[in-house]
Amino acid sequence: MIDPNIPDTILSLPCMINSTAWENDIELVGSWSGVLLFSVKTNYLCIVTICNDRKVAIASSTKTHKVQVSVCISGKIIQISATQICRWKSLGIESQLKAVFNAAHQWKLLYSEKDQEIQIPILSMFSLYQIDDLLAGSRIKNYLMTDSLSISFEKIKAGAKVNTISYPFGPRITEIFAATLSSGIVSNVCEVADGLFMVDARCLPGSEGGAVCSTDGLNTSKNLIGMIATSLFWKNEELVGFAICCSIRHIISSLVLTYPKSTFSRNFGILHASIPETDFISSETGPALLTARIEISGGWGTGVVCGARANASECHLIICTCKHVIEGTFSSSGQKIYVTVEGIRERWMGHVIFATKKCSAFDFAVLNVPVPSYHTKKVLNHLVYHSTHQNNQIFQVATCVPSKLQKGVPVNAKGYGLFDYDCQVGPTMTQGTISNIVNHAGKAVLIHSDCLLHKGNSGGALICQETGNLIGITVNHVKDQQTGVVHPDVSFSIPCGIFMPALRDYMMTGDSKVFEQLNSHHGDTLRIWKLEPSSEKVMTLRKLLCKL
Template sequence: MAEEQACCVVSLSAPPDAPEPCAGPWSCSGVVLSRGPGLVLCQGAVFAPFLRDGRAAWTLHRALLPDALRPRPRALARAFGQAERWRFGGEVAADDGQTLHWFAWLRVPDLDGARGGWTARASAGHLRKGEGLLACGSPFGALCPDLFLNTLSRGVVSNLAGEENALILTDARCLPGTEGGGAFLPSPAGPQLVGVIAASLCWKGAEWVGLTLLCSLDAVLRSSAGVLDEAGVTVPPAPGQVAAVRAGGRQDPLGWVALVECGTAWGSGVLLAPRLLLTCRHVVEAGAPLRVMLVPGPDRAAAVLGGHVVFATEESSPFDVAVVELEESVPGFAPPRLADTFRPGEEVSVVGFGALGRACGPSVTTGVLSAVVAVAGRPVMLQTTCAVHGGSSGGPLVSSRSGHLLGIVASNTRDTTVGATYPHLNFCIPVTVLQSPIARYRRTGDPAAFAGLNRAGEGVRAAWRLQRQPGPPSKL
């Protein structure tokens, strides 16, 4: 495949008598940008122990200080605040993210070929959330290239930040060692290189993240313009826009999602009508004044609206639901179409303000509908493999095939034994549970329409306790 032919592994080591931290060996992934001249772009952090004071000091017991190279982009500082305790995979872990934006250019004469040329690339400035991406890198770097060289992972553009989308978040799963590999945008003309893997996002506090941070190739080329010019390298212009392969259905769930803040608590919400929003009870249970923030779209500007809770399920209810009436109508709102059936194994997506969402707007993650849990023949819980993080609660679960709203996110999986949460097994409330109460409320305006959610039977309660039958509390 073209993606694999454009990627490689870069490894380096110091002389045998070199002191730590230079001893190595060190390795990462790389991407072949050009075969005429032969140029490889890779992660720069692996060179950090060798760079301070130039070649004469390569074996000295000193490393490049984080402030010796270009400062971190503002978008990085905003997205990865120190208070949130991010931990990254690969060599960036020891530097607490300070080397996320370091990349290195390598001149590789052996790659010069008669049929040279630059790898086809695309501009990140035209990316949209939900577009499909294919990442290519080598897990664990040079550890075992016979097994791991140029492994592929498919995902979507989850989020974007910075000038001309300099930072790209994807749910394509990239392990440590893939840093420096390429991210490609599928198109009818063939894959287009759009970004370089900067880090696999491993932990945010006690929450496993399982997403991947990319730096757009545009941003790297802009920052490298002076260096490449001095080396006599001419970079051909990228196409202005690429006809990308879209992921998702006919409706845009980004138009339904909102950030819901209640005191110090916050989460996501789903707009069902111009003034009606669904979220989770635990998002609004503080009882503080509500703020609902709408993301900008083709037909509306960003806005902050007030709202009040007209109904919230009791804490004993298995359904973690709250209904919010907005103080103003959302202009030009197109309501989602609600699903009435569920197909295990179908491709789905979640939209919400988890992971980087509060700093960078809603994120999109994809997966499959892994299970439909039914009681007495009626679906009462949906399980998915989409990456769901703190802040995603109340966000929409959407069918990628039809674009219909399947349900709202309620929780992901928590192992209380070790105090960790895992995003790729999560639980959603089926929209079919809510359809009749919503229709009755819209017809009558009486919040008592939702009272039945508090009277769920023991089978439903057991399912949401993650148990087959009543017993000791589950560890999840």
């Protein structure tokens, strides 16, 4: 007799599913990823996957639909047969998908550039299969007991490190792509509920249904937390580069709601397992850096909360951003700037303290934002106390130490790229490394990283992945003016060393003239930011051309 009061341990293992179906006498062959689940308490083995393709949906429309399953065990591919038990839809995930990927915002969900656009209802469909081959199933169970992932209903947080494990590109080349692993981070989580999230990891076509796993300190896969829904999607005809994922907690919960316990035999206790919800360990070690969404004239960008002045009666945030984000305020005196700090669903008014002139090398601006008293403590918890001056307490963002500012350092970019305000998502995080640091007169003036940046990321934060401290303010990515090709993974940032000294002086004195030193950076620094070669290199190139 199985005791329902004893928590179950659910083990999991990624697999590949191959299926053949017929539509109007045409054979449809499909291949996608899935996850084997094994209940230690009930000794039951099954497979859960996503029905996110027309071929899959047609094939699984019959309850007795059979598939071939491939799983990599100790470097060998084992093939087993399985039969579908049921198919269901998660209404919660469907509603989140509709809220985030609204058609009016020009999203396009595809598996590859040649495929038809995916309809959102299909992305919230899932299937459950049972293993037909008992002998092979027994071998898999033995392997799962020694080398597998546990299921965990962890609270998914943006910025947390994850691995994805899947079987892309189908059965013909399984030996090459079996259990393919890609490392990344959680980019974003739906604010309404964490059933839907995105990861910045390189998920290939055919990864749909694959596993998303939390990791330990050594980047080793630890617990199954979600499943890949689609690996490729576009916005405004540009490849985004993220994968859309569904949490395993929401997938199993939706199945329990769809099919009550009485529908299944006791062996299906895997679907009603008592698994405690735990916290997802974040990679941040200090106060989590705050970003803000800045809106003006229907457009938006990002800002970073870099400091604050507070006393007994009031608190003012100092937010750094890019000048082009608030450009509209200079052409019309009636333009208002609305600021929404992450984690607080309120819009506050922002006021421009400083913006660089056209002659400056830097695209930089500073905003002052009064904070309602009931939110003062919450926002100050994300800053570090610096000093007290004339009854004002001065707080600043934690910045990266100079020794961490070097090529190859892992970094994250954080900002409000891609998603409109009504999409119910917070700031998006992407991962990368510092590709290069450009110095002038012994000082870093430009940081080049390979973090993905999209529209809306301007003014966001470049963060040291190890410490969570601020490295710089993201400005732009690169677009080839001749071909029109956008390179979202070639991005540039203004180093903290350029603006933080002036910002500290301003918070101490209240005098915005201290920022004028940013207008003195022109000449070679301006040339660097315009991606222009030096005059010496131009002369060398001319000589070479003459010789040719």
